[in-house]
Amino acid sequence: MELDFINRGPASYDAYEATYRDLYEKVFSHLGLAGNYFTDVTIVNDEEIHEVNREYRKVDRPTDVISFAFLDDKNEVPQKDGSPICLGEIIISYERAEAQAKEYGHSLLREMSFLFVHGMLHLLGYDHMSKEQEVVMFKLQDEILGGLK
Numbered sequence: 001m002e003l004d005f006i007n008r009g010p011a012s013y014d015a016y017e018a019t020y021r022d023l024y025e026k027v028f029s030h031l032g033l034a035g036n037y038f039t040d041v042t043i044v045n046d047e048e049i050h051e052v053n054r055e056y057r058k059v060d061r062p063t064d065v066i067s068f069a070f071l072d073d074k075n076e077v078p079q080k081d082g083s084p085i086c087l088g089e090i091i092i093s094y095e096r097a098e099a100q101a102k103e104y105g106h107s108l109l110r111e112m113s114f115l116f117v118h119g120m121l122h123l124l125g126y127d128h129m130s131k132e133q134e135v136v137m138f139k140l141q142d143e144i145l146g147g148l149k
Contacts, residue, residue: 001028001035002084006042009094013043019109020116023144027120030144038084039123041116042091049093064096065115067122090119110148117144 003024005017020041028034044052046062053059053066069088092115101111121137128134 001025002038004038004040006040008048009043009045013094013112016043016112016116019113023113023116024120026144027117027124030140031124033124036082036084037087039087039120040089041119042089043094044091046093046095049091049096052091062093062096064093064100065119066091067119069123069125088123090116090123092116092119107148110145113145113148114141117141 001024003021005020007013007016024039028037049064049066050060050062053061053063056068057066067088067090070086071088092112094112097111097115098108101108104111118137118141121140126133126137126140128137
């Protein structure tokens with residue numbers, strides 16, 4: 001498994017690379033998934049995520065996290081040459097994360113971790129469009145985050 005981390009925010013957000021690498025492995029382990037996957041995660045500001053949200057989702061406002069899944073079938077056979085399969089891309093707004101951490105009364109680490117795990121679950125086919133889906137997805141998020149405050 002490979003995770004490509006890009007930080008376009010303040011240098012202090014470079015520290016999330018190690019956190020995200022740990023969470024990346026934890027997501028796959030918790031879900032009992034194996035495979036050679038590659039995922040991109042990029043930390044951006046509100047302006048950049050707003051542009052992406054407007055262009056790809058036709059929503060004219062910033063959001064906290066956007067995921068672009070590149071696979072329709074998570075059971076796709078690994079590449080014959082052993083190279084990883086690109087699972088998708090996660091884009092996280094550090095400015096939204098800061099505001100939400102303050103609003104929800106928890107740490108920035110918890111919010112940035114939640115947004116990453118939320119994005120990963122979307123890449124792996126989980127959603128929250130119905131109440132039933134939401135219950136499953138949010139339960140998994142809580143289990144993976146393990147009570148992080």
